[in-house]
Amino acid sequence: MDGSGFLYRAFYGVKQLARRDGFPTNAIFGFLKMIRKVVHDHKPEYLGMVFDAGGPVFRHGIYPEYKANRQAMPDDLKAQVPVIRRLVSAWNVPIFERGGHEADDLIATLARAAERDGWEVVVVTGDKDLSQIVSERIRILDPGKEQWIGPAEVQEKWGVPVERLTQAMALIGDTSDNIPGVPGVGPKLAAGLIGQFGDLETLFARVAEVSRPALRQTLSDPEVARLAWLSLRLVTVDDAMELPFEPEALKRRPPDREALRALLTEMEFLSELRDLDRWAPAGAERVTPPGRTDPCQVPGDQSAGGITPPGRTDPPSDPLEPTGELPGSGYRAITDAATWAGFLERLRLRPAFALDTETTGLDPSQAELVGLSIAWRAGEAWYIPVGHVPEAAPDGQLARERVLADLKPILEDPRIAKHGQNSQFEYAILRRYGITLTGIGSDTMLLSGLLHGQTRRHNLDALALAELGRQTISFKEVAGVGKKQVTFDRVALSEAVPYACEDAEVAWLLTERMAPRLAEVPSLTRLYETVERPLIPVLGEMELAGALVDRAALERLSEDFSVRRAALTRQIHDKAGLEFNINSTQQLGEILFNRMGIKGGKRTKTGFSTDVEVLTRLSEEGHELPGLVLEYRGLTKLQSTYTDALTAQLDPRTGRIHTRYNQAATLTGRLSSSDPNLQNIPVRRPEGKAIRAAFIAPPGSVLLSADYSQIELRLLAHLGDIPRLKAAFEQGLDIHAATAAELFGSAPDQVDAEARRLAKTINFGLIYGMSPYGLAKRLGISVGEAFNYMDLYFSRYNGVKAHMERTIRFAREHGYVETLGGRRCFVADIDHTNRNLRELAERTAINAPLQGSAADLIKLAMIRLQRALRDAGLKSRLILQVHDELVLEVPETELEQVRSVTRDAMEQAMNLSVPLRVDMGVGANWAEAH
Numbered sequence: 001m002d003g004s005g006f007l008y009r010a011f012y013g014v015k016q017l018a019r020r021d022g023f024p025t026n027a028i029f030g031f032l033k034m035i036r037k038v039v040h041d042h043k044p045e046y047l048g049m050v051f052d053a054g055g056p057v058f059r060h061g062i063y064p065e066y067k068a069n070r071q072a073m074p075d076d077l078k079a080q081v082p083v084i085r086r087l088v089s090a091w092n093v094p095i096f097e098r099g100g101h102e103a104d105d106l107i108a109t110l111a112r113a114a115e116r117d118g119w120e121v122v123v124v125t126g127d128k129d130l131s132q133i134v135s136e137r138i139r140i141l142d143p144g145k146e147q148w149i150g151p152a153e154v155q156e157k158w159g160v161p162v163e164r165l166t167q168a169m170a171l172i173g174d175t176s177d178n179i180p181g182v183p184g185v186g187p188k189l190a191a192g193l194i195g196q197f198g199d200l201e202t203l204f205a206r207v208a209e210v211s212r213p214a215l216r217q218t219l220s221d222p223e224v225a226r227l228a229w230l231s232l233r234l235v236t237v238d239d240a241m242e243l244p245f246e247p248e249a250l251k252r253r254p255p256d257r258e259a260l261r262a263l264l265t266e267m268e269f270l271s272e273l274r275d276l277d278r279w280a281p282a283g284a285e286r287v288t289p290p291g292r293t294d295p296c297q298v299p300g301d302q303s304a305g306g307i308t309p310p311g312r313t314d315p316p317s318d319p320l321e322p323t324g325e326l327p328g329s330g331y332r333a334i335t336d337a338a339t340w341a342g343f344l345e346r347l348r349l350r351p352a353f354a355l356d357t358e359t360t361g362l363d364p365s366q367a368e369l370v371g372l373s374i375a376w377r378a379g380e381a382w383y384i385p386v387g388h389v390p391e392a393a394p395d396g397q398l399a400r401e402r403v404l405a406d407l408k409p410i411l412e413d414p415r416i417a418k419h420g421q422n423s424q425f426e427y428a429i430l431r432r433y434g435i436t437l438t439g440i441g442s443d444t445m446l447l448s449g450l451l452h453g454q455t456r457r458h459n460l461d462a463l464a465l466a467e468l469g470r471q472t473i474s475f476k477e478v479a480g481v482g483k484k485q486v487t488f489d490r491v492a493l494s495e496a497v498p499y500a501c502e503d504a505e506v507a508w509l510l511t512e513r514m515a516p517r518l519a520e521v522p523s524l525t526r527l528y529e530t531v532e533r534p535l536i537p538v539l540g541e542m543e544l545a546g547a548l549v550d551r552a553a554l555e556r557l558s559e560d561f562s563v564r565r566a567a568l569t570r571q572i573h574d575k576a577g578l579e580f581n582i583n584s585t586q587q588l589g590e591i592l593f594n595r596m597g598i599k600g601g602k603r604t605k606t607g608f609s610t611d612v613e614v615l616t617r618l619s620e621e622g623h624e625l626p627g628l629v630l631e632y633r634g635l636t637k638l639q640s641t642y643t644d645a646l647t648a649q650l651d652p653r654t655g656r657i658h659t660r661y662n663q664a665a666t667l668t669g670r671l672s673s674s675d676p677n678l679q680n681i682p683v684r685r686p687e688g689k690a691i692r693a694a695f696i697a698p699p700g701s702v703l704l705s706a707d708y709s710q711i712e713l714r715l716l717a718h719l720g721d722i723p724r725l726k727a728a729f730e731q732g733l734d735i736h737a738a739t740a741a742e743l744f745g746s747a748p749d750q751v752d753a754e755a756r757r758l759a760k761t762i763n764f765g766l767i768y769g770m771s772p773y774g775l776a777k778r779l780g781i782s783v784g785e786a787f788n789y790m791d792l793y794f795s796r797y798n799g800v801k802a803h804m805e806r807t808i809r810f811a812r813e814h815g816y817v818e819t820l821g822g823r824r825c826f827v828a829d830i831d832h833t834n835r836n837l838r839e840l841a842e843r844t845a846i847n848a849p850l851q852g853s854a855a856d857l858i859k860l861a862m863i864r865l866q867r868a869l870r871d872a873g874l875k876s877r878l879i880l881q882v883h884d885e886l887v888l889e890v891p892e893t894e895l896e897q898v899r900s901v902t903r904d905a906m907e908q909a910m911n912l913s914v915p916l917r918v919d920m921g922v923g924a925n926w927a928e929a930h
Contacts, residue, residue, distance in 0.1 A: 002125035003051040003095070004103045006034050007084065009126060009144060011077045024076040025267050031084050032272065034143060035091055038124055039252075042141070046119075046250040049088050050106045053097040058351025058415070059234050066234060069178045083267070090259035094249055098241070100349050105238040108133045113245035129174075131158070132165045133239060159191025168194045170232035179234045180227040183218060200228055204530075205864075208911040222822060223522040229529055238415040242348040330380040331501035333493055335397050343382060344406055350376050352417035352441055354508035357426050358500050360387075360487040363675070364428035365544055365651060365658040369400060370489045371496065372407070373504035381501035381508075385493060392492045400433075408435050417441030419511040421460045421503070424663070427540035437537070444510040446532045449664030450524045451517060453816070453826040458664050464506045467513050472506060473499045523822025531821055531859050532663060538866045538878070539661045539671075545889070546656030547678075547879045550925075551647060553694040558643035561635050561687070568632040575625045582632055585610045591625075598623055635687070642681060642691050649676050657695075661881065667844070668852035669823045671859070671881055679882050683930065693927035695880075701891050702922050704876075705929035706902050708884040709917040710735055711857065712767050712850045718912045719820070719849060720803030724796060729914040736760040742796040743789065762793055766800065767850055769843025804846050811845035819849050820910065821856030857910050858884060865905035872901060880926075887926060895922065 010030025017026040038044070059066045073081075088095055096106050104127060111121045111133055121138045123130055126145075131154050134140055140149040147153075151162050160168045171190040173181015185193070193210075197203040203210075204225050210216040218224055257276065264273040334340050347353065353376040361367035368387055375381035385393055386400035410416060412435060419441040420426055427437045448458040456466060464470045478495040479485050488496065518524055573579045576595070580587045589608025593601035598618060602609040612630070619627035649657060659673040666672055673679050682688035697703045713735055717725035728738040733748055740751040740759035751759075758779060765775050776786035794801040811817050812831060816824040825848035829841040862878065865886065869876055876898045880887035886906070890898045899920060907916045923929035 001035075001038065001047065001049045001093075002103060002107060002123070002127060002130075003049040003084075003088065005125050005127050006031055006143075007077065007081065010034060011074070011080075019268050024080060025269075027077050027080040028083050028087060028267055029269060029272075032087060032269070035088070035093070038141075038143065042122070044122070044252055046247055047093050047252045048110065048250045049093045049095050050103045050110075051085075051095060051097045052103045053099045053101070055099060057102050058100050058238075059102075061351045061417075062233055063230055065178050067177050069176065083263070086259075086263055089256075090263055091255045092253040096243070098243075098349065100351055101238060101241060104130055105241060106243065108237040108239035109241040109243050110245060111138050112239045113243065114247075117245065117247075119247075129169070129235065129237065132162065132169070132235075132237060134162055158187065160194050164194050164199065166232060166236045167199045169235040170200060170228055173231055174235070177234070179231050181231050182224055182228050184215065189215075200232060204228070205908070206911065222526040226522050226526050226529065236415075238413075240409070240413050240415065242409060331498050331505075332382060333497045334382055334384045335393070335395060335493075337398070340384070340398055340403070340406070344410075347374065347410060350416065352376065352419060354419045354504045354511065355411075355426060356420060356500065356503040356507060357429055358488045358496070359429055360489050362425075363658060363660075364425055364432065364540075365546060365654075365656075367429060368489070369404075369429060369433060370487075371500060372403070373500040375501065375504035375508045378505070378509060381505040383493075383497045383500045385496065388489050388491070388493065388496070392490055392496070395493075404430075404433050404435060411435050412438045414439040419444070419507055421445050421463075421507045421510070424536050424540050424543075424661075427537055428543050431540060431544055440533055440536055442511040442515045443533065443536065444507055444514060445664050446528065447511075447514040447518050449669075450528060450532070450823065451514060451521075453824060454667050455826050455828075460503060460506060460510075463510055467510055468506065470506065473502055475499075523818070524824070527822045527856070531856060531863070534863045535663065535859050538862050539663070541866070542878050542881070543658055543660055545877050545879050546651065546654065546658040547695050547887070547926075548655060548698055548889075549646060549650055549657050550694045550696050551650060551655065553696075554643050554647045554691075557687075557690055557694065558639055558647065561639040561643060565632060565635050565639070568628055568635070572625065572628050572632060575628065582629065583636075588629065592618070592623075596625070634682075634685070638682075638687050638691065642676070645676055646691075646694070659880075666855075667825050668848050669819065669821075669825075669855040669859075670851060670883070671855070673881075678880065689927045692930065693925045695887075695926035697889060697924055701889055702895060702924060703926055703929040704888045704890045704895070704898060704902065705921045705923075705926070706886045706888070706906055707919045707921075707930070708854070708858070708906065709919050711854045711884050711916070713763055714912065714914045714916065715820070715850045715853050715857075716767060716800070716803070717914045719853070720799050721913070722797050722799045722803070724798070725800075726914050732917075736763060739763055739793075739797075743792050758789070762789060766790075766793070766804075767847055769804075769846035771839065771843075807849060808842050808845050811841070817845050817849050817852075819852035819856050821853065821860075823852050823856060825849070825852050854884060857916075858886070861906040861909040862886065864909055865902060868901045868905050869898070872897070874898060874901070885930070887929070890922075 007027060010033075011027035014026040014030040017029055018024045039047070057066075085095065096110065097103070098106060107123055107125070107130060111123055114121045115135065115137045119137070122141050123133070123138065124141045124143055126142050130140060131149060134150055134154055136151070141147075142149065149157075154160075154162045154165060158165055158168055168187070168190040171182045171185045171193060172187055173179045173185075193203055197206060197209075204219065207216060207219045210219055261273065261276060264276065334343055353374050356373045357369060358371045358373070359367040359369055370387040371383055371385040373381055373383045384403055385397040386403050388397060411418065411430065416439050418426075418437065418439055421444045423437070423440050423443045427440070430437050444460070444463060445458045448456065448463055452458075456462065461472050461474065464472045476485070478491050478499045479488060491499075518528060569582060572582055576591050578591075580591060582588065586607040588610045589601065592598050592610065593608045600618070600621075602614065610629075615626040615630050619630060646657060651658060657676065657678070659678050660675050662672045662674060663669075681691050683692065695703070713725065714729055716722065717729060724742065725735075728735055734756075736756050736759045737748045737751045739762065740746070740755040741748045743759060743762075744751075744755055746755075761778055762775065765778065770778070772783055772786040772790055775781075775790065776783045779786065781789075807817055808830075811827045815830070816826045818824055825844075827841050827845045827848065829837040830845060832838045832841065858881065862881065866878060869878075874894050874897065876888055876890040876894050878886060879889050886902070888898060888902065903918050903920070906918045910916070921929040
């Protein structure tokens, strides 16, 4: 029974009833009638009453304006609430309530728990929001209308099935609860939209398909999308709270006659008092079930009878108040079962908290969990050690298996927000222990990346200093440095606790500081909520999956590189006429420009420059030694960076490479990979292809490579609205041949290789803001010719130059440029007095929206693809991402289905004015598939 709903229904349903002294009794009388009617008419075997506890709930943390339109409870009703609670208690009906949650959440949780245990459940309420929980075993009885509501009635009333009801409710909003919804969308229109698209995600991904122009324009607004997603979180009830379902505590017992008699007498309900023997037979007294001190008590609620004292908004008194016995006031460890049990009760009440893990290393595929730290207010945090060596935790610690089992329901609850710094690591490490971290909230590293780009560092220590003016404890302070550094499991608790607790507390404080700033920028908020945050588990799964590598193939390559380097060393020494250290730039410069007398050397402070540009120029001029040195350097880098390094980084248990993907490491939002970096393998060199060939599929599977075709040129056509470029892509033409045809006035099928090469260089050069001087250098032509080619290009592709000029103006006005997803790419030096720096900034401004939009696109594609694979129940999985390419490991039996799923996920990830095209390849190894 929805007690809070009954309060208002009773108050407004019975008019002008009061005692002789003027105390209002209308709500009490109406409430009594309602309980009696339910019990008499429906004779429930088990019965419970749920009330709102009062005070802020977790939804206020999501949206402070939640229910801001609600008027305060009328004074006459407020005065009757304590008596109504006495009335319910006299009826021997247990009361459930919990601070931080609403009655709807408790009702939903209890109903779901009973349903799972095979019970038939009736929810007595007039609240339409609870329609979202009905099922074949859960029905609603509206006591005012005497109406039964099940799945069929929900479908009839709302026009959508129960499982999609919250999606429609999010679009409609609720003025009484101040839930924004989408402007102009009522129940009928919402039902039509959800019927067509299924859910919010699909609707906003395919908004171009909305037929009504005005509605399409409304839905295209990022702020509208943000409010719709916000509304979804607000309207969805929390049906997974930690509440025990104990049928015996709910078993209906006869009312307490004496308590009822006293209450009826006090309220002057004389007719009800005369009728007491009929509806409350003699001999029925209150019985407390075995094993419980009070059937109304909800775990975690310390108040008598489970009733929250009026006016209390916080959870009950805290048994874990900081004692100050550890360094860092307000930090403490939890090492005993009793404290842990009390802490868990508090944690379950939290709508949000900050989480940090401590491990034996930084590779989540191999590191062991040492402890977890949790915080939800300033100055306080708790550390739960679970993996320290005995000498580091002499007083003992809780068993890791027990702690994780207790935390699993909380960490997997999507309605409890878990804030943190680099949540991707937390996700991956917990996933290895069987926990799927759900409800990821604010990741402070990603918030900083979105707000500040590469204008600052985003690690926790740097953010604490920049945002909070706080110098944090460094890892080396507690673990040591160099050869003396120990893993965290060997750090004594006296040092581990302040270090770990500070990490969690700072993450909480940073969230409080940065999340509101992000919310002030709707485009960034939407980017975080629809791209960056959903990508966290996708990347975590990819890192854990890793890519299978043929160790023997790498070792053979490494040996081959060593042999070839030795041969090159002999050739270089022969050409130089003496032996020297090829890796010494000073010795090489001395030989090239002094001993051999080659002209054109550029002196630096330490000698002659021998960088790639210099050696390439000398090689093109016909000097043999510089070319040999370039080849030697290339092989050295391939061997040290890839064949040797990859072999060393193979997981000995799985034979896989587990690269780490970084979301906040680049100007444009492109993912970077590290430990090892797999994104810079030179695919055009035979050696690079040989390295890729060492990445293999396991037996019975293949690798599928899916690569966006010419994505940045397509984005240029879309962003710049370039008609001829659009037409070429619409017609499926070879864009470089089409460009050559435009430039030289020939048919695309008559373009020769040289003309296509020139056109390709211009196409890609413009994307990177190449100047005529750069183009001349790249093509080996005069600057005048380069100017002519670019003028011709701009005249044929009308709009390109205007787009570039608009972009540079925007950068000058704002200090940043934007991607299609709303990411801000900050451009320094755009007004610098130094011409070289200014022109570099202009080239960056031109390229960043294109490269950044491509990054937004591939991230969206990864999210869609991962979800599609999961929803289809496929075993195929994403294992690698390199720029515009995704690589999947696919069982041969799933290949054709995965081809289709991948193409759809990638080509439908964004709605552009030009078609997206994905090139696919399949092979036993990465080189074959690419």
